[in-house]
Amino acid sequence: MLAGTETIATIANHWLAKFERALAESDRVLLETLFHPDSHWRDVLALTWGIRTVNGLDAILSELETHAGRANPSGFRIDSHRTAPRQVTRAGTAAIEAIFKFETAEGRGSGVLRLIPDANDGNTLKAWTLLTALDEIKGFEERVGRSRPKGESYSRDFRGPNWLDLRKSAAEYAEREPVVLVVGGGQAGLSIAARLAQLDVDTLIVDRGQRIGDNWRNRYHALTLHNQVQVNHLPYMPFPPNWPTYIPKDKLAGWFEAYVESMELNYWTATEFAGGAYNEAEGRWSVVLRRADGTKRELHPRHVVMATGVSGIPNFPDIPTLRNFRGKILHSSQYDDGEAWKGKNVLVVGTGNSGHDIAQDLYSSGAKVTLVQRSSTLIVNIEPSAQLPYALYDEGTPLEDCDLITTSIPLSLARKSHIAFTEQAKNLDKELLDRLERVGFKLDFGEEGTGWQFKYLTRGGGYYFNVGCSDLIAAGEIGLVQFSDIAAFVAEGARMRTGETLGADLIVLATGYKGQEHLVSKLFGDAVAVRVGPIWGFGDEQELRNMFTRTAQPGLWFIAGSLAQCRIYSKYLALQIKACEVGLLPRVGAVPDLKEAAVDARPRHRGTSKVF
Ligand SMILES: Cc1cc2nc3c(=O)[nH]c(=O)nc-3n(C[C@H](O)[C@H](O)[C@H](O)COP(=O)(O)OP(=O)(O)OC[C@H]3O[C@@H](n4cnc5c(N)ncnc54)[C@H](O)[C@@H]3O)c2cc1C
Numbered sequence: 130m131l132a133g134t135e136t137i138a139t140i141a142n143h144w145l146a147k148f149e150r151a152l153a154e155s156d157r158v159l160l161e162t163l164f165h166p167d168s169h170w171r172d173v174l175a176l177t178w179g180i181r182t183v184n185g186l187d188a189i190l191s192e193l194e195t196h197a198g199r200a201n202p203s204g205f206r207i208d209s210h211r212t213a214p215r216q217v218t219r220a221g222t223a224a225i226e227a228i229f230k231f232e233t234a235e236g237r238g239s240g241v242l243r244l245i246p247d248a249n250d251g252n253t254l255k256a257w258t259l260l261t262a263l264d265e266i267k268g269f270e271e272r273v274g275r276s277r278p279k280g281e282s283y284s285r286d287f288r289g290p291n292w293l294d295l296r297k298s299a300a301e302y303a304e305r306e307p308v309v310l311v312v313g314g315g316q317a318g319l320s321i322a323a324r325l326a327q328l329d330v331d332t333l334i335v336d337r338g339q340r341i342g343d344n345w346r347n348r349y350h351a352l353t354l355h356n357q358v359q360v361n362h363l364p365y366m367p368f369p370p371n372w373p374t375y376i377p378k379d380k381l382a383g384w385f386e387a388y389v390e391s392m393e394l395n396y397w398t399a400t401e402f403a404g405g406a407y408n409e410a411e412g413r414w415s416v417v418l419r420r421a422d423g424t425k426r427e428l429h430p431r432h433v434v435m436a437t438g439v440s441g442i443p444n445f446p447d448i449p450t451l452r453n454f455r456g457k458i459l460h461s462s463q464y465d466d467g468e469a470w471k472g473k474n475v476l477v478v479g480t481g482n483s484g485h486d487i488a489q490d491l492y493s494s495g496a497k498v499t500l501v502q503r504s505s506t507l508i509v510n511i512e513p514s515a516q517l518p519y520a521l522y523d524e525g526t527p528l529e530d531c532d533l534i535t536t537s538i539p540l541s542l543a544r545k546s547h548i549a550f551t552e553q554a555k556n557l558d559k560e561l562l563d564r565l566e567r568v569g570f571k572l573d574f575g576e577e578g579t580g581w582q583f584k585y586l587t588r589g590g591g592y593y594f595n596v597g598c599s600d601l602i603a604a605g606e607i608g609l610v611q612f613s614d615i616a617a618f619v620a621e622g623a624r625m626r627t628g629e630t631l632g633a634d635l636i637v638l639a640t641g642y643k644g645q646e647h648l649v650s651k652l653f654g655d656a657v658a659v660r661v662g663p664i665w666g667f668g669d670e671q672e673l674r675n676m677f678t679r680t681a682q683p684g685l686w687f688i689a690g691s692l693a694q695c696r697i698y699s700k701y702l703a704l705q706i707k708a709c710e711v712g713l714l715p716r717v718g719a720v721p722d723l724k725e726a727a728v729d730a731r732p733r734h735r736g737t738s739k740v741f
Contacts (some may be wrong), residue, residue, distance in 0.1 A: 136215040136500075138207055140254060141227035141242055145205035148256075149231075152197040156378065160190055165247050166254040169539035172265035173233075173239040173701055176200040178714055180678050180701065182539045182671035189259075200260070201234040208239060212530040218544040219243065221549060224257055228530060235713055236266045236704075239359040241537035260537035264702055271327040271709060273365070298631040300333075302396040302428070304501075307333035307395070309706060310416060310430040312402040316363065317688040318436035319385060320695040322390045323364050324703035330710060333430075334389075335400040335418055341389050342382025344438070349490045352378040355511060355594050360522045361692040362389055364699060367528065369371030404652040405433060407684060412716070414684060432706055432716075434686045439589060441648035444641045446478075450617040456635060461487055461639040474632050475499070476623060478612070479639030481590040485598040486605050487637055492598075499608030499631060501615070501623070504641075505573035507581050507592035508565060508599050514554035515594045518547065518582060533696045540671045544579050551580030563594065564603035569611065586673065587666050590641050645687065657682050665689070678703045679709075683716040 144163060151160040153428055170181045170189045176196040183192045207214060207229050224243040231238055241260040246252035272278055290298070311318045314336035325332040338344060345352075353375040354361060360370050361376065366388060368376070376384075386733065389396050398423030403413045416434055443460040451458065467490045477488045478501040491498045497550035509515045509705040522531050538546070551574050555562065562572060573591075575584050581592040593599065601607040610631065615623045622633035645665060650658035661682050664675045672678075676687050677698040688695060688702055690713045708714035 135149065135277050137216065137225050138227070140244065141214045141225060141229070142207050143233075143350055144242065144244060144254070144256065144264075145227075145229055146576065147209070149205045152193065152202055154548070155194065155198070157190060157194065161186065162253075163256055164189055164259075165245055165257050166249070168256055168258065169541065170261070171534060171537060171539050172196075172203060172261050173289075174704055174708075175233060175236065175240075175261040176202060178708070180672050183265075184541065184671070186351055198408045199234070202231055203233075204689075205229055205231040211239075212526055219258075220545040222257070225254065226534070228533060231261070232267075233263075234451040235708075236263045238263045239533060240532055242686060243537075251730045257544065258537060258539060260533070262533065262536060263701070266704060266707060266713065269328060272329070275529065278440060284420070296393060298398075299393075301390070302333060305331070306413075306429045307331050308430060308710065309333070310335065310402075310414070310428060310435060310699060311434045313436035313438060314338070314385075314396055314398075315436065315438050316385075316692050317438065317494040317690065317695045317699075318434075319388055319392075320364055320393065320699035321434055321436060321688050321702055322394045323388070324699045325706060326338065326392060326394060327365070328703055328707045330703070330707055333428075334394060334396045334436075335402055336396070336398055337401040339399050339421070340386070341396060341710045342379075345378040345382040345385070348378050349486055350466065350491070351490070352486075354378075354381065355515060355596075356691065356693070357516060357523070359528075360519045362528060362696060363692065364389060364696050375558075389615040399619055402652065406653070407657070407682065409683075412683070418519070421464060430684075432684045432686060434644070434702070434706075435648070436688050437645075438689060439520065439642045439649060441645060442573065442643040443638075443650065444643050445638060446640050448618065450619070451636070453620055454622070454633070455620040456634045457621070458636045458638065461637060464637055467491040471495035473497070473634040474622070475635045475637065476501055476631065476633045477637045477639055479503060479641070480593065481639060482593050484637075484639030484709065485595075487603065487639055489596075489598040491637075492601060492607050496610075496635075498634075499610060500602065501610055501612050502571060504570040504591075507573055507575055507584060508558070508562065508570075508595055509554050509581055509592065510561060510599075511594045511596050514557050515581070517550045520725055532693075535693070536697055538669070544577075544583065544654065546622045547579045547582050550582075551575065553579070558595075561599055561603065563601055568603055568605065568609055570599075570602060570609060571611070571654050589644075598628075645689075646681065649685075653682075653685070657685070661685065679705060679714075679717060681717060 142170050148163055151693045158482045163458045168189055169184050169188055183189050207227055211228040217224060217226045224245045227242045229240050229242060237262055240262055242256060242412050243258040244254040245257040247255045269650050287379045308330050309332040311322050311332060311334040318334050322334050357373050357374045358376055358428055362368055378403050401419040403417040403419050404417035407414050413429045413431045416428050466485050471494050473496050475491050475498050477484050480500055480502045488498045528592045584591040602609050614626050616626045617624050621630055623631040625631060646658050649661055661675055661680045664687055666674060668674055
């Protein structure tokens with residue numbers, strides 16, 4: 130029990146009051162008494178206009194000193210409209226957790242405070258983690274709830290254009306330029322466009338797909354989402370309460386169409402973004418769009434948001450003997466259906482989610498399938514193991530509070546939590562994992578046992594959520610060979626080191642996608658790619674590189690990730706773009722170390738993956 134007779138809320142409010150006083154009076158001595166030696170401060174725009182994590186007492190004190198003067202934070206108090214302060218265990222540590230609100234000179238925010246006792250200071254409760262996150266910019270609040278648009282302007286003008294006319298003409302961009310061009314209309318593109326629309330930033334989404342939702346429709350036949358419905362909502366418009374726990378792909382695709390309509394998003398289908406160049410003097414892009422009818426359109430947005438997911442550039446591994454093979458070779462991105470391969474022999478190279486899903490689809494279509502494993506892979510049963518990290522979303526806590534709590538966990542503690550989830554999953558899935566090992570499947574559990582989430586965040590793949598394929602492999606229904614046991618590919622298939630030939634009519638390369646840096650290079654040129662540097666993954670930083678934040682290239686932004694990640698971080702990305710537009714924020718982010726910024730040409734395993 131951390132709290133004695135004082136209520137938890139009183140303790141938290143007391144801490145917040147002292148924190149506010151220490152900041153206002155630049156009282157370093159007082160501030161120092163408030164933070165635990167092992168403490169972490171994550172700021173999401175509120176005080177620093179960046180997404181940053183600062184670890185350790187000294188670093189936190191000096192960063193707070195640097196930023197508090199300009200930001201002028203005040204009004205810290207428990208938010209009575211949100212989940213009440215409570216005792217929790219996070220990353221294995223018991224703490225008091227309190228959601229609070231505050232404001233700064235420029236905006237209003239919310240945060241999460243976690244207090245733990247300092248054993249070296251009489252068990253005084255001190256901040257272990259602190260999140261300060263911006264919710265809105267003063268004077269530019271979202272038009273929701275009571276400040277929703279009233280609509281008189283349409284309904285009273287009987288002769289003028291009605292809502293539909295206005296929507297159609299807004300989406301045409303016949304005589305105006307969008308302020309923001311979003312490339313890609315999957316969950317990342319929809320989330321950021323919906324947020325920007327609420328902030329009154331004129332935004333156009335373009336997607337090469339023929340129909341909104343095709344990014345899901347065109348995936349394999351049996352696909353249902355891997356996360357449960359309560360984790361997957363898009364911003365503003367939660368899935369209906371009668372929807373199934375695991376949403377089927379075509380149902381989600383249909384929802385995307387409805388979402389675009391309801392959120393009044395401007396969306397051009399069948400439109401490919403062919404590239405762009407930035408005009409420094411004018412502070413805007415010249416971008417070329419190729420439309421399905423063969424026409425080109427040039428636009429001049431001030432911002433381009435890349436929301437292209439992993440569907441950028443397929444990674445073809447360098448296997449010289451593959452050219453000997455006389456059958457068909459497909460990258461997983463070109464694979465659509467197993468029907469044509471009934472009764473045929475197929476080798477699927479790669480054991481991430483795509484490799485497994487394609488192998489299972491082919492097997493279900495009557496093909497004789499062998500998986501070729503190139504490196505050890507993490508396997509986790511879809512239920513319950515893969516759902517362990519999302520327990521918070523299933524406890525009845527409001528979505529908004531779950532998202533804030535998720536945002537408040539600094540990277541080092543997230544790693545600790547995921548090591549624990551991975552251990553738990555290993556035990557839960559023991560029987561399956563043992564059977565897989567018996568047929569020669571090589572397993573791993575991620576770097577330092579951090580599991581699939583960190584594989585996703587660092588390399589975008591290298592794991593499989595078992596929805597049945599692992600059972601088929603363990604039962605010998607789907608064959609398994611190690612890539613290192615193949616001597617060479619030959620006309621008829623794969624010649625094994627044993628001398629035996631594994632015949633094949635089709636080889637599917639489920640070998641992932643190249644990193645976003647390659648796409649940036651292709652679409653904007655090498656100079657921009659070098660300026661921006663590595664995208665995704667952590668490097669030495671505590672935050673994902675170049676994601677959801679300003680980059681070294683003015684007006685170029687990136688958003689990607691799971692539905693939950695897109696829901697959470699689209700809010701902060703939209704606030705930054707709005708802040709740039711209203712002159713609160715310069716458009717360029719920190720210039721990275723140029724050595725690190727050189728385009729990383731290593732192929733990444735960016736398969737079909739998910740996370741938050
Ligand atoms: C079986 C399975 C289950 C999954 N379950 C979940 C889950 O439960 N929860 C979850 O969060 N995630 C899940 N995922 C993963 C995740 O949702 C996907 O990775 C998701 O598609 C990523 O969304 P996105 O918007 O970033 O990219 P995408 O969906 O890939 O969308 C990118 C869009 O950009 C377009 N595009 C690309 N380049 C251009 C260009 N040059 N011009 C125009 N358009 C372009 C593409 O056409 C595409 O529509 C699952 C994935 C699979 C395969």
